[in-house]
Amino acid sequence: MPKRPYGGYGISWFYWLLLGFILFFSIVSNPLGRATEISWAKFEENVLAKNAVERIVVVNKEIAEIYLKKDRLDDEDFKEVTDGVLTSEIGPHYYITIGSVESFEGKLQRAQEGMPDIEKIDVRYENRTNWITIFSWLLPLGIIILFWVYMLRRMGGGGAGSNPLFNFGKSAPRISEKGTKSSATFKDVAGLKEAKAEVMEVVDFLKNPETYTKLGAKIPKGVMLVGPPGTGKTLMAKAVAGEAGVPFFSMSGSEFVEMFVGVGASRVRDLFKKAKEKAPSIVFIDEIDAVGRSRGKINAFQANDERESTLNQLLTELDGFGPNTGVIVLAATNRPDVLDKALLRPGRFDRHIYLELPTKEERKEIFGVHLRPLKLSENVDVDLLAKLSPGFSGADIANICNEAALIAARKKKSEVEQQDFMEARDRVIGGLERKSKIISPKEKEIVAYHEAGHAVVSWHLKNVDSLVKVSIIPRGKSLGSAWYLPEERQIVTKSQFMDQICASLGGRAAEEIIFDEISSGALDDLEKVTKQAYTMVSYYGLDEEIGPISYYDSTGQNERILGKPYSEEMAKLIDKEVQNLVTTAYERTKTLLLDHREELEKLAQLLLRQEVVDKEDLEKLLGKRSEKILADGAK
Structure with missing residues (x-):
């Protein structure tokens, strides 16, 4: 007999046969199914009075079965119970539901005494098993059992002996066996030279362990990949899977956590058991912060400590009393502060590899990787693309390359050109252009002067990033935008902070100067400025009144405290200094715009005419930026 896909034999026909047998047996075994119910008055008048009763059988003291004489079955009076019934000679032909045996016997005796010519009727008593009642509750139970058997067989997914109820605590990692080629290798990991070297050493240890063990070195038990989103942590793990040549087990941290207590810990044990069976091997846990959060006061408010028990089991497997030879654990997270x-x-995760946002040269390498599958025009300048994308992660660069290809395809081009990459960059940063958005002439004029204010202020302040273009075309949620080319700084001075705040306040100051009225369009600018000012005062210690004090908490412990880490008096002082800082910057911005009001007017009118002003137009209108800054400094 052929096997079914789920491992068992095709026995569904048995279920149907059993159900049919139950139904047939219930019909055949129920004699009342062939009888007609009759009341006592009709029985006495139409049956008993005609001397047609052969015998009466009282069943379980509840039902009285009435059997007719065989020679009376052909009478016209009893055609209703004999026509069309194959077993009409067997009976019973009628039945009466009796209240009690004594009452029934009394009525039957009185009726027979009133009919002296009628033969005495034989009354018998029987106790029968009521199969209908039994099957009435057995059948639903059987249907439920069959349903669950069917569901468990469907969910089992394994051999004939698998049972998902016992596999609930089993882990289900994605396994890359030895000899299975991964889609990613270290050639696909551009940039990240230091991080790649650290990980490649682990891979080399697995391939050539004797090189290290002969010197007494031990392989790291765990490698933690830490970095902002999109910097290539998961890609690095995929490259390890492609290069290592050993079994690679991959799971997400959230796959360990269930609503049932103990399942997470059980899955951790099962995962490491499978890894040890195929040692040497690598286990990769992505987003480990899902189970590795710090055990602290916040867990006291949780009724279910499933996450904590999972973490305890993970700690034990990494460095407990049991041996863990030959298993290396890779983990990735972008929130190391909560771990x-x-x-x-050390001893659990011996190495912490930090994947930072790529530099210009690294961005150039990453562009080279993602530009391989694209059909490029000769005018594509990779150096310029890398220069115009500071602060972009590898995922952002991949998105820009894909968006550029989509834009070129939308325009029916045969090659992807430089302009497509510029449009893709603008779309990724600012959102989709919304030229169809209707703006009144008055609002458009306000937006033009607002963006011109940003441009003029940033053009004349030396510590503000280089301005690339200004636009009043609605994009995303914004009605206009000024595009800058940020410099890659490692530290920021107080004067640089102040110039950036002034540049952000340029739009609001221009509205006040030109229209003698302010609008709600500066909401995003004010939010940015306020946050930056509080950061300067309370984190970086750049305020003279408060002094070199920082309330920044790198451990993340203060997030669990409901109050602030400083007194009410200090809070008032911080608020006052922030207000003074922003007010001073705003007055400085207004003064600068008043000194260059003519340039502000010209730039705003130019924006109203052509909507987008590039760097070349800005230089024609405002002069060379370096010369302007030197001239302002001389004044």
Whole structure:
């Protein structure tokens, strides 16, 4: 007999046969199914009075079955119970539901005494098993059992002996066996030279362990990949899977956590058991912060400590009393501040590899990787693309390349050109252009002067990033925008902070100067300025009144405290200094715009005419930026 896909034999026909047998047996075994119910008055008048009763059988003291004489079955009076019934000679032909045996016997005796010519009727008593009642509750139970058997067989997914109820605590990692070629290799990991070297050393240890062990070195038990989103942590793990040549087990941290207590810990045990069976091997846990959060006061408010028990089991597997030879654990997270300290200590995760946002040269390498599958025009300048994308992660660069290809395809081009990459960059940063958005002439004029204010202020301040273009075309949620080319700084001075705040306030100051009225269009600017000012005062210690004091908490412990880490008096002082800082910057911005009001007017009118002003137009209108800054400094 052929096997079914789920491992068992095709026995569904047995279920149907069993159900049919039950139904047939219930019909055949129920004699009342062939009888007609009759009341006592009709029985006495139409049956008993005609001397047609052969016998009466009282069943379980509840039902009285009435059997007719065989020679009376052909009478016209009883055609209703004999016509069309194959077993009409067997009976019973009628039945009466009796209240009690004594009452029934009394009525039958009185009726027979009133009919002296009628033969005495034989009355018998029987106790029968009521199969209908039994099957009435057995059948639904059987249907439920069959349903669950069917569902468990469907969910089992394994061999004939698999049972998902026992596999609930099993892990289901994605396994890359030895000899299976991964789609990613270290050639696909551009930039990240230092991080790649660290990981490649682990891979080399797995390939050539004797090189290290002969000197007494031990392989790291765990490698933690830490970095902002999109910097290539998961890609690095995929490259390890493609290069290592050993079994690679991959799971997400959230796959360990269930609503049932103990399942997460069980899955951790099962995962490491599978990894040890195929040692040497690599286990990769993506987004480990889902199970590795710090155990602290916040867990006291949670009724279910499933996450904590999962973490405890993970700690034990990484560096407990049991041996863990030949298993290397890779983990990735972008939130190392929330991880438990016991998880990060040497002996568990010996190496912490930080993947930072790529530099200009690294961005150039990343562009080279993502430009391979594209059909490029000769005018594509990779150096310029890398220069115009500071602060972009590898994922952002991949998105820009894909968007550029989509834009070129939308325009029915045969090649992807430089302009397509510029449009893709603008779309990724600012959102989709909304030229169809209707703006009144008055609002458009306000937006033009607002953006011109940003441009003029930033053009004359030396510590503001270089301005690339200004636009009053609605894009995303904004009605206009000024595009800058940020410099890659490692530290920011107080004067640089102040110039950036002034540049952000340029739009609001221009509205006040030109229209003698302010609008709600500066909301995003004010939010940015306020946050930046509070950061300067309370984090970086750049305020003279408060002094070199920082309330920044790199450990993340203050997030669990409901109050602030400083007194009410200090809070008032911080608020006052922030207000003074922003007010001073705003007055400085207004003074600068008043000194260059003519340039502000010209730039705003130019924006109203052509909507987008590039760097070349800005230089024609405002002069060379370096010369302007030197001239302002001389004044």
